[in-house]
Amino acid sequence: MNYNSGKPISGLRSQIPKFVNFQNIFYFFCVLLLVIDFSFITHHETSFDSIPFFYAAFGFFGSVIFVILAVKIRKLLLRAEDYFDD
Amino acid sequence: MSFMQEHLPALQVVLPLVAASLCALFRVGYLSWLITLSSSILSFLVAVFLLLRVLEQGIISYEIGGWSPPFGIEYRVDLINAFVLLIVSCVSAVIVPYTQKSISARFGSTEQSWFYCMYLLVLTGLLGVTITGDAFNIFVFLEISSLASYALIAMGRDRRGLTAAYQYLIMGTIGATFIVIGIGLLWAMTGTLNLYDLASRLPEIKSSRPVLAALAFLTVGVSLKLALFPLHLWLPNAYAYGPSVASAFLAGTATKVSIYLLLRFFFTIFGGATFFTETPLPEILKILALIAMFAASIVAIFQSNIKRMLAYSSVAQIGFIILGISYATETSLTGAMTHMFNHAIMKAGLFLLLGAIMFRLGSVKIEELSGIGRKMPLTMAGFVILGLSLIGAPGTAGFISKWYLGLGALEQGEWWILVLIVSASLLTMIYIGRVVEVAYFREPTDEVVQLKEAPLEMLWPAYLLIAAAIYFGFDTSFSADLARQAAVLLVNAVY
């Protein structure tokens, strides 16, 4: 396969720490909302969204699943940048 | 006011006639122009009023001098000739504002007056032919317009105009003679010259030999006048070597009036579409029309003089109209009548624009126009738009009429005619394309570089016609719907 990998982003991980400062606050909010949701609110848009933590779980696991799926799909679809130019 | 309304049909003819004599009497160029302008506009208004009245109350019958028909001469206006009257007077009213600039540049004051006098006489004749309900009167008016137009063409800048006019005279006279022979035969058989009377008496004797001979003479005579292939030979020279104004006027009106005569004789007098389709005429006309569409277009492609090119294009476009007539159905006649109207607008406009080029450059040879699109952008842009309309591009008037013509052929199940219409339009594209290519994609020559845009007085009348060519490409409520109503009258021989 004529595949030009280009320049992958180096050290994505090294940039995360800048994010970290906000991360605790972010997680705090997540937990806070969960607690509020669990204790005060019942959803009744559909029959099953009243399951506890439905939205949170759906958001989290849905995202994880589709990112992993996307990575798998990429193996099939990835071509060099100038694939069509000839 | 009611007096005026009463006498509108007479006014239609008398106005330009009186104006013509005034021009001959005064012989002051500018004054003559003013007279021509006002009488043209007035006859246009008269034509509009006539059309409105016809739409309102049906056929108008007017007795000249109070002599009642069949002894006196009757002017009879129905939807069909009201429509043609409007075309003729409208083209004239648009052209006259344009004439002043181009005519005064070439002629002295006296000659100008004669020019306008002849112009008005042509107008008188054409309007007269259209409005009258008397067969012999048709001949008289036809001669008035023809004689005057010979003079007009002889006034061209090119010396060859004289020969062209002479030739036109010979051919025109033969045509007129044939027509008068035809009318004479009819008169001998029926004892009347009134068209309305003829229409009622002819059906009984329509298969007798003298009547058929009359039909043959009329057919050939009118075919000559309307330049149907192969009797078109006078037309290219006449249009090419006459003054541009005359070419524009005659191309827009004279052939249309002749086509009107053809319709009048074949349909109204001889008994509608049923009679027409019994004769071998449809086949002959169809074949001649198809040959005209192709032969004339191909000749046009090879012309180097653009005026001649457009003249041949006229022959081809007349082929389209005759093709529509040859089917003699409501739709095809709608197409033919609409194309009469649209072609009058487009051709008059194209000749006006060419006149503007002639005025600035002094030549309309195609090789001398290279790069002129840069120096006369408005003129050439107009030429392109009208050219598109002539080709029949959607969104222009030409499309509408070709659409109906094609529809008419399809209704008869002759889809191959549609193919021929489209391919003839492609030929149109080639000869218009040649001009566009030269005008826009070649480097300007030294003469062209010094050119200025055409004067405004010459541009706006042309742009009026361009606007009309676009407008009638979208709104067909005037052109096509009126043509359809007229077509119904023709098919059923209502008069």
Next chain:
Amino acid sequence: MIEFPPGLILIFGAILVPILKGYVRLVWTLILPLFAFLVILSLPNGNLFSLNAFGQELQLMRVDQLSRLFSYVFLLASFIGGIYSFHLRDSIEAPASLIYGGASVGAVFCGDLLSLFVFWEITAIASVFLILARKTARARSSAIRYLIIQIGSGMLLFAGLTIRWHQTGNIDFGHIGLDSPGGLLIFLAFGIKCAFPLLHSWLVDAYPEATVTGTVILSIFTTKLAIYVLARGFAGTEELIWIGAIMASFPIFYAILENDLRRVLSYSLINQLGFMVVAIGIGTEMALNGAAAHAFTHIIYKALLLMSVGALLYRTGTSLGSQLGGLFKSMPLTAGFCMIGAASISAFPFFSGFVSKAIILSAVAHEGYFVTWLVLLFASAGTLHYVGIKIPYFAFFSSQPGIKVKEAPINMLIAMALAAALCIFIGVYPSLLYDLLPYPINYVPYTASHILSQSLLLLFSASAFIILLRKGIYPKQLNSTHLDVDWFYRKPGRDLIRYIFIMTSSFYNHLGSNLIDRFERFVYQLYRHHGPHGVLARTWPTGSMVLWVAVLLVAYLLFYFI
């Protein structure tokens, strides 16, 4: 009372644009949509203007709530786009944008299919100039592919309308439905412009190749016009629910992988269209309200996102995620506006996307399409990932090369600020938008349940992003191409055409000399007969003409007597 199609104001006004300069031009391009807006505002509902052509009455001004809403947002977007493209000096893009917008507004008011077809084609032709104006080889070939497909859509529409005309005798543009071949063709024509799955490749192919401003303008009209016509002609068509669900979900995979941020946004455009298509497929009053509302908000926030990425492209010369980053410091305002757009498209509470998407989700749930509901919920979570977080993150925050550039030009900032303000304003005061909707509505978006469920969905989706990024599972941004449906015509299709071309050309070479000889001889013969000196062009001999007269006379006499 002005009674003519208001779209024509823009179309004819555009003619003047090339000769105007500087601020006069800006004012003119802003006055036109403003004027058209005022005209529409003053119009009563009803069929106000009709033309007769082809034996049909063409309705050019069907004014009702639905057409009003779309015309308002089109004009609003034109207005913002006008400000955004003020810096342009060329004389193609600005008039093309205006004509494009005018034709779209014109199409919205069409009450019959024939005039719709005319405007449909004008949008196709005007819009292609926005791609061509990029003036790169890639843009050129992309523009040609785009044009072929768009014109193809027009041809399908024309074929469909002729069949319909033939069968029903009229061409009114009301509910069409799929139960006739004509309806099917029209559906396909609309589907191409709406970027249905498998028909979508033109969008992701062409939009990212257009100019900076061109992409913004393109994103506004064509697809939303398609949504409008679908809502008119195919509301309640069950197939649309599945089509829409696929549209909402499959682009997120591409979007998360794709490197060019404008292509990411193009995929996200299809994903957002999916929500609207689902709503149209459901076809209840509430669902159609949702589709219209979502089209309205979507036009604004998608334009905002593309404007901010466009500003990046304008300043840095690239829109590739792998080459951008860390621009938060040098373009703080653009970054802020981009985040507002991102929040809107992710449907955070108190941003415009929330108030429109919630209607659609409620309508879907209300009608009991639970699988579809789950798919849309999944797509919402995906939207947050690939646009809500990915775009701002890779453009502004990931401290990549740290290119030093200036803030976006002032006109771009003003345009973005306007759009951002609208995003927040509609989010906070949804009743303003709800009043414009085609059907009466008493929907309350801001219930505790709605706010909390949406917040939870988004926050936990975001936490998944952070975790995946830290684990290194999140796909890297690569300079690459990801295959899509266009592969079929850009690789094997192209090769096939080349093959045919080679075959025919060798065929011609084989027959070549012979044929060319014949053709030349043919033209020579033509010239001999038709040329200036040919028999058919001879005009001088009077005698021959008289001979013709005699021949014809005899012929006619013979024919008549026989």
